Amino acid sequence: MRIAVLGDVHGNLDxxxxxxxxxxxxxxDRIYHLGDLGGYAPFVNEVADFIKEHGIEGVQGNYDYNVALNSKHCGCKYEDPVQADIAERSFEWTKQHTSDKSKEFMKSLPMVLSFSVNDKKVLLFHGSPHKNNIYWYEDRPEEFFLEMADKSHADVLIxxxxHKPYRRDIKGKVFINAGSVGKPKDGDPRACAAIIEITKNSVNSEFLRVEYDVEKAASEIIKSGLPEDLAERLRQGK
Ligand SMILES: [Fe+2]
Known part of the structure; x- marks a missing residue:
């Protein structure tokens, strides 16, 4: 079985x-998304509509959950006070501009999706299987990876x-962070899509980096009234 996984679109329709x-x-064979449909770029409703119209199944991100519930905070981590201010303004903008229909859709997304392929249990979620705002970077200790796999009885965790793609293989378990479609933070501004092929004996994966008009997306951020710094970060992939 061959799937595509689209992570963290964040309002970036193009x-x-x-x-x-x-x-x-x-x-x-199938295309999945990993949640966080809005925030940082203006097209949250269009992204939600596109995902529904194209039957892309997926999970709820921390941003979806907190926008849908009109929370005070998006559940994100800030690197410094300037970033905290930008993130807060983006979150407020997104709550105000997300339609009730889109909020209902976000609310309805499951925390986790799972299915089996050739006796391998595949699990999709946003941050961790139990909490959607855990930052699961590549350099976490092996024990953390294995604990997550053990607790969820999963073989392939996606x-x-x-917003930083990677793959790690530990003791027969496969861990794939699919990166971000609409707001990469690994220095490459191109959209990221993970292609994963699961067969009886192997899990093959690659990260496609896809060109699109980043400059147009950056100018739409500026036009929308979102913090201009977000446009520059989009150009730089950070
Ligand atoms: Fe995100």
């Missing part, structure tokens, strides 16, 4: 369209939230 097109070209 990046989503590009990543979706690349997934179709990769001739996958998640996002950090």
């Amino acid at each position: 990046a989503l369209k590009a990543a979706y097109g690349a997934a179709l070209s990769a001739r996958v 998640y996002g939230h950090t």
